[in-house]
Amino acid sequence: MNDTPARLLRLLSLLQTPREWPGSELAERLGVTDRTVRRDVDRLRELGYPVEATMGAAGGYRLVAGAALPPLLVEDDEAVAIAVGLRAAAGYAVAGIEESSVRALTKLEQVLPAKLRRRVRVLGTALALPTDTGPLVDPEVLTALAAAVTNRERVRFGYRDGDGRQSRRHAEPVGLAPSRHRWYLVGYDLDRDDWRIYRVDRIERPQPTAARFTPRALPATDPAAYVAGRRTDWGTPTFRLSVTFHAAARRITGRVGDEPGDIVAIDEDTCRLDTLRDDSPEWLAHRLIALGVEFTVHEPPELIRALRTVSARIERAVGPEAQRGN
Numbered sequence: 001m002n003d004t005p006a007r008l009l010r011l012l013s014l015l016q017t018p019r020e021w022p023g024s025e026l027a028e029r030l031g032v033t034d035r036t037v038r039r040d041v042d043r044l045r046e047l048g049y050p051v052e053a054t055m056g057a058a059g060g061y062r063l064v065a066g067a068a069l070p071p072l073l074v075e076d077d078e079a080v081a082i083a084v085g086l087r088a089a090a091g092y093a094v095a096g097i098e099e100s101s102v103r104a105l106t107k108l109e110q111v112l113p114a115k116l117r118r119r120v121r122v123l124g125t126a127l128a129l130p131t132d133t134g135p136l137v138d139p140e141v142l143t144a145l146a147a148a149v150t151n152r153e154r155v156r157f158g159y160r161d162g163d164g165r166q167s168r169r170h171a172e173p174v175g176l177a178p179s180r181h182r183w184y185l186v187g188y189d190l191d192r193d194d195w196r197i198y199r200v201d202r203i204e205r206p207q208p209t210a211a212r213f214t215p216r217a218l219p220a221t222d223p224a225a226y227v228a229g230r231r232t233d234w235g236t237p238t239f240r241l242s243v244t245f246h247a248a249a250r251r252i253t254g255r256v257g258d259e260p261g262d263i264v265a266i267d268e269d270t271c272r273l274d275t276l277r278d279d280s281p282e283w284l285a286h287r288l289i290a291l292g293v294e295f296t297v298h299e300p301p302e303l304i305r306a307l308r309t310v311s312a313r314i315e316r317a318v319g320p321e322a323q324r325g326n
Contacts, residue, residue, distance in 0.1 A: 004040075007032070011040050015051060015063040022060040037061075079112060080119050137183050137200045142176070144206045145185055149173045154190070154211045158204035171196065172213045175223025186223040188216055195219065197227055239300040241277040241284070246270055247293040256287050281306035 007030055014021060014029060026037045041051050041061055052064045148155040152172075159169045171187035178184075183200035195218070220226035245252050245263075249271035253263045262275045277284070285306040288295055297304050 008040055008043060011037070012044060012049065015044075015049075015061060020054065020060040020062045026061065076116060079116055083112070083116075141203055141206055142183065142200060144208070145173060145200065145203070146176055148206070148208050149175055151208070152212050152215060154209045154213055155187075155206050156209060157206040159198060160202040160204070169196075169198070170209075171198075172216070174215055174218060176200070177224040177227045179224070179227050184223075184227050186218070186226050195226070239277060239302070241273060241275055241300065241303070242298040243273045243288065244270065244296045244298065245273070245291070245293055246295065247291075251293060252291065255291060256284075282310075285310050 010030060011026065014026060023034050023037050027034050030037065030040075032040075041053070044051050050064050051061055053061050145155065147153075154170065154172050156168065156170050159167050161167070170190045171185075172190065173185055173187040175186045176183060177186060185198040185200055185203065187196060187198065188194070189196040218226060244266075246269065248269060249263050249265040252258075252271055252273070256273065258273060258275070263271050263273055265271045281300070281302040284303050288297075288307070289310065297307065
């Protein structure tokens with residue numbers, strides 16, 4: 001590859017893959033000599049890309065974190081994925097993510113070619129964002145946990161359970177999973193010698209220990225599946241939610257924090273929600289009322305009581321004078 005600018009872009013694209021690249025492998029990929037690779041690495045460093053070189057048989061080159069963010073090189077499909085991901089980011093309860101996502105999306109769309117901007121807009125129009133929100137998660141906590149997962153690094157953190165009790169945890173984190181309107185960390189708790197699911201909004205001061213680990217066999221296909229199958233471990237009461245909606249399933253699906261398949265059509269004008277949930281009855285009461293359709297709650301009794309409380313509050317807000325005026 002004799003075109004130096006094109007070769008530098010190709011080299012940068014390879015180095016942005018999170019792994020260590022032997023110089024000989026880079027030379028083979030680029031069709032140049034090891035000496036040319038060393039010169040090109042020096043050019044990237046001059047442009048602000050922090051490329052680190054390690055010696056030895058297992059050594060090579062890798063891109064590391066620097067003092068400032070250098071320009072990034074992404075493929076067309078990657079750019080579209082980033083843009084759509086930014087649009088969807090506001091659907092997850094991460095503190096401050098909405099404004100940051102808008103700023104990042106604005107910058108990205110300014111440099112996207114016209115054909116990619118059209119793809120992003122088409123996907124954005126069709127994207128149904130979640131309307132439910134949960135406890136806000138500190139983005140620094142989420143980032144620290146994600147780094148520990150990626151690096152396979154043990155982490156210590158403070159944790160507050162559902163009853164407000166504080167404890168210190170030492171875990172091997174294997175994955176982060178958003179579910180409904182909360183974030184969860186799946187990890188092997190070293191002090192309890194068992195798998196655990198931690199609510200991320202209850203995690204404080206995560207500290208990587210620099211101790212690497214080999215992932216154990218998770219008793220599920222992936223962290224998201226493990227979270228979905230272990231709702232009773234989340235530290236909040238789990239109950240059976242059963243509601244009949246007097247409306248078509250298409251009017252309800254996706255509006256009550258439901259997952260695919262939770263809403264089952266009975267006929268054209270009636271559908272049913274029957275699932276396990278761990279939401280607060282108060283949150284569910286307001287969400288059901290906001291649907292603007294008739295519904296019948298079968299269980300749990302806590303939700304029925306919450307709806308009666310909301311109904312009484314509305315009656316008091318309207319007042320007898322307003323009722324007479326109608």
